[in-house]
Amino acid sequence: MIRLTNVHKQLGGRKILDGLSLEVEEGETLVILGRSGTGKSVTLRHVIGLLTPDSGQIEVLGEEISQHRPENLRTVRRRIGYLFQDGALLDWLNISDNIGLPLRERREHSEKEIVDRIEEVLAEVELDGHALKLPSEISGGMRKRAGLARALVCHPEIMLHDEPTSGLDPISSSVINRLIMKLKGMGITQMVVTHDMGSAFEVADRIALLHQGTVRALGTSDEIRQSTDPAVQQFIHGKVDGPLAREIREDPDSSNNNESEES
Amino acid sequence: MSGWISGLGAFLGRSAETTGYGLVLLGRTLFHLPHLLTRRRIRDTLDLCYTYCTGSFTVTAVVALFTGMILALNSGLSLQELGQEALIGRIVAVSLIREMGPFMTALILTASIGSGIAAELGTMKVSEEIDALRIMSISPVRFLILPRMVALTLVTPVLTIFAGLIGILGGMFVAYFQLGVGWMAFQNDGLEVLTQKDVFTGLFKSVVFGVTIATVGCTQGLLTRGGATGVGQAARRAVVVTFLLVIIMGYYITWAVLT
Ligand SMILES: Nc1ncnc2c1ncn2[C@@H]1O[C@H](COP(=O)(O)OP(=O)(O)OP(=O)(O)O)[C@@H](O)[C@H]1O
Ligand SMILES: [Mg+2]
Numbered sequence: 001m002i003r004l005t006n007v008h009k010q011l012g013g014r015k016i017l018d019g020l021s022l023e024v025e026e027g028e029t030l031v032i033l034g035r036s037g038t039g040k041s042v043t044l045r046h047v048i049g050l051l052t053p054d055s056g057q058i059e060v061l062g063e064e065i066s067q068h069r070p071e072n073l074r075t076v077r078r079r080i081g082y083l084f085q086d087g088a089l090l091d092w093l094n095i096s097d098n099i100g101l102p103l104r105e106r107r108e109h110s111e112k113e114i115v116d117r118i119e120e121v122l123a124e125v126e127l128d129g130h131a132l133k134l135p136s137e138i139s140g141g142m143r144k145r146a147g148l149a150r151a152l153v154c155h156p157e158i159m160l161h162d163e164p165t166s167g168l169d170p171i172s173s174s175v176i177n178r179l180i181m182k183l184k185g186m187g188i189t190q191m192v193v194t195h196d197m198g199s200a201f202e203v204a205d206r207i208a209l210l211h212q213g214t215v216r217a218l219g220t221s222d223e224i225r226q227s228t229d230p231a232v233q234q235f236i237h238g239k240v241d242g243p244l245a246r247e248i249r250e251d252p253d254s255s256n257n258n259e260s261e262e263s
Numbered sequence: 264m265s266g267w268i269s270g271l272g273a274f275l276g277r278s279a280e281t282t283g284y285g286l287v288l289l290g291r292t293l294f295h296l297p298h299l300l301t302r303r304r305i306r307d308t309l310d311l312c313y314t315y316c317t318g319s320f321t322v323t324a325v326v327a328l329f330t331g332m333i334l335a336l337n338s339g340l341s342l343q344e345l346g347q348e349a350l351i352g353r354i355v356a357v358s359l360i361r362e363m364g365p366f367m368t369a370l371i372l373t374a375s376i377g378s379g380i381a382a383e384l385g386t387m388k389v390s391e392e393i394d395a396l397r398i399m400s401i402s403p404v405r406f407l408i409l410p411r412m413v414a415l416t417l418v419t420p421v422l423t424i425f426a427g428l429i430g431i432l433g434g435m436f437v438a439y440f441q442l443g444v445g446w447m448a449f450q451n452d453g454l455e456v457l458t459q460k461d462v463f464t465g466l467f468k469s470v471v472f473g474v475t476i477a478t479v480g481c482t483q484g485l486l487t488r489g490g491a492t493g494v495g496q497a498a499r500r501a502v503v504v505t506f507l508l509v510i511i512m513g514y515y516i517t518w519a520v521l522t
Contacts, residue, residue: 050394074400088395090387102399104303105406150399 001026001189002047002158007056009042016042017053018213029180029190031200033235034210035244040193041085043210044160047191048082049073061157080158081151085166087143089135089150096122096131099150106154121149124182126175141168148176152183159183161192165199177202197236201225209235211244285482288404289474292412295405304410311414319375319422326367327426331355331433334363339442348442352453355434360457360465364427366513369472372419373505377480380411381501384484385494393485403485412477419473420466427465464520471516472509479505 002024009017016039024030032040045051046058049065058066063076089098096118103114122128125145135143144167151159164180165173173196180203183190194200200207200221207224209217209232217224217232224232234242298304334355342348384407387393396403431453438444483501487493 045394048398050397070397077398077400080398082395082398084391084395086390088391090392102401105399105401107301147395 001028001061002191003057003059004043004046005057005059007043007046007053007058009039009046009051009053011042015213017046017056020056020210020214022208022215022218024189024191026189027184027187028205029184029192029203031204031207032191032193032210033195033200033207035235036195038210039213040210041162044082044162044191044193047158047160048077048080078154079156080160081154081156083144083148083151083159083161083164085162086140087135087147089143089146091135094132094134095127095138095146098135098146099153102150102154117153118149121153124152124179125149126172141172144168145172145176148179157188159188159190161190161194163193163195165194165196173199197238281482281486284486285478288408288482288485289412289478291404292408295402295409296413298405299409299413304405307410308414308417311410312418315372315376315414315418316422318379319371320425322375323368323371323422323426324429326371327359327364327429328433330363330367331359331430331435332437334358334430335434335437336441339438339444343442348438348444349448349452351434351438351442351444352449352451353456355438356431356453356457357461359430359434360427361461362465362513362517364430365423365465365468365472366509368419368423368426368469369476369509369513370506372415372422372473373476373502373509376415376418377476377505378498378502380415380477380480381483381487382494382498384481385487385497388485388487389490389493408481408485411481412474415477416470416473419476420469423465423469460520464516468513468516471512475508475512476505479508 002022004020004022007017007020008015020039020043022030022043032043034040042051046053046066047060049068049070053066056066057064060076061079065073065076068076089095090101093101099121100114100118103109103117109117118131119128122131125148127142127145127149130138130142130146135146138146144164148161148164159180161180164176168176177199180190180192184203184205190203192200192203204221206218206220208215209224211231217227217229219227224236227233231243233239234244299308335351338354339348339351342350342354384393387407393403393407396406434453435446435449438449439446480501483497483504487497
């Protein structure tokens with residue numbers, strides 16, 4: 001369904017992905033863990049074709065997309081939903097219009113069908129009462145849920161979540177986790193980047209730990225929990241000392257990307 | 264010394280890259296022009312026209328009025344010494360319609376609308392909204408750039424005509440109240456001497472300026488990197504680059520028309 005083979009990518013003069021290989025089977029939910037700045041968002045961006053690899057193959061829905069031009073990416077992208085780290089809503093459209101945007105721009109559905117579908121997804125992310133508000137009038141967590149609703153509105157076969165629960169209160173997090181489980185139940189293939197261990201273990205079929213541009217560990221929730229790899233243990237227990245901390249000291253650049261959202 | 268040279272080299276390289284990007288963007292917008300004919304794009308474009316007009320209407324009127332008055336006063340006083348103040352209408356009308364009108368309207372729109380476009384698109388770029396559009400298979404050129412380019416290309420000539428008329432009015436006031444040139448004399452000598460070519464030159468300039476303001480604003484916006492600093496930089500660059508282009512192109516258009 002999604003297969004990355006030996007992907008290399010340099011950004012801003014630094015090697016971000018260094019021979020990354022990863023496979024997600026149809027209907028599987030793969031959780032990606034890793035310190036801030038290890039290239040988790042970069043990995044997701046490769047899957048949707050926002051970034052092209054310096055070398056390596058990326059196969060999505062049976063198509064090799066790493067050398068695709070934007071026009072040819074369209075058919076693949078239509079079948080994928082992407083939740084951005086900050087929602088990425090258009091600030092001059094209200095929530096309802098933001099969510100309906102991909103449907104309206106496709107011009108394949110009647111206005112009635114679109115409105116019904118918007119109501120359906122709004123209810124799914126529990127934003128029913130906020131349809132007419134502007135993105136600036138709702139909280140960050142609500143924006144993220146609206147972003148999720150927009151990603152879902154076109155019935156994607158693949159969902160890519162970039163930190164779906166960061167910045168959410170525990171109850172909203174549970175709503176999102178439940179939704180991810182529900183999508184899983186519907187057979188949707190998912191990649192979930194998260195710093196939220198609880199959520200990771202709850203939704204994952206398998207978990208991958210990214211470190212220094214490659215997959216350091218990969219396995220089911222139980223396998224990861226019981227892994228003897230010190231890096232894995234350090235990460236899931238959030239210990240300061242260990243192999244992952246050492247990397248940060250050697251390479252002071254590698255965590256300057258985002259506010260730390262370590263668990 | 265070598266740092267200075269490599270700095271200059273980097274600057275030239277970046278400028279060439281930006282220019283290329285801008286020209287490609289303009290080409291792609293033209294290519295997408297048929298997509299304008301959907302209800303949603305027309306509505307977006309008209310909304311933008313309205314916003315751009317209302318956003319720069321007052322300042323254009325005030326600037327145009329005083330420019331006309333200054334022109335009339337300056338040239339009027341010199342002409343009075345020669346006893347030729349009856350020519351004042353001609354000077355005010357011709358310079359406003361052919362040169363000053365398009366030029367000052369372009370500067371006002373650059374500062375108010377062009378920088379705004381750069382900041383707006385820049386913010387969308389850094390907050391991943393442009394990426395989100397791409398992922399939804401919505402072309403940012405069709406969805407964002409096309410309506411902005413078309414709206415500015417329509418609004419600039421309209422505001423330019425408006426500025427020209429207001430400026431002439433200002434000139435007439437000064438001529439009448441301070442220099443004692445009658446309305447009729449002003450009109451006879453001014454408006455009637457105005458040729459079709461003058462009007463056409465002014466309009467042509469304004470269209471070129473409108474396209475330039477929009478292209479530079481959109482280019483700088485889409486090339487924004489980083490966060491808030493990048494957005495500020497994009498807006499600033501949009502203003503500086505457009506100013507330079509407008510004044511240089513203005514000269515060459517006048518030159519091409521007059522010679
Ligand atoms: N367009 C870019 N240009 C230059 N460097 C980039 C670019 N995008 C990402 N990077 C760098 O790549 C590294 C990985 O970024 P990425 O956003 O994938 O991190 P992440 O693992 O998602 O981190 P977080 O958990 O904080 O979101 C960072 O160090 C970042 O600075
Ligand atoms: Mg990230």
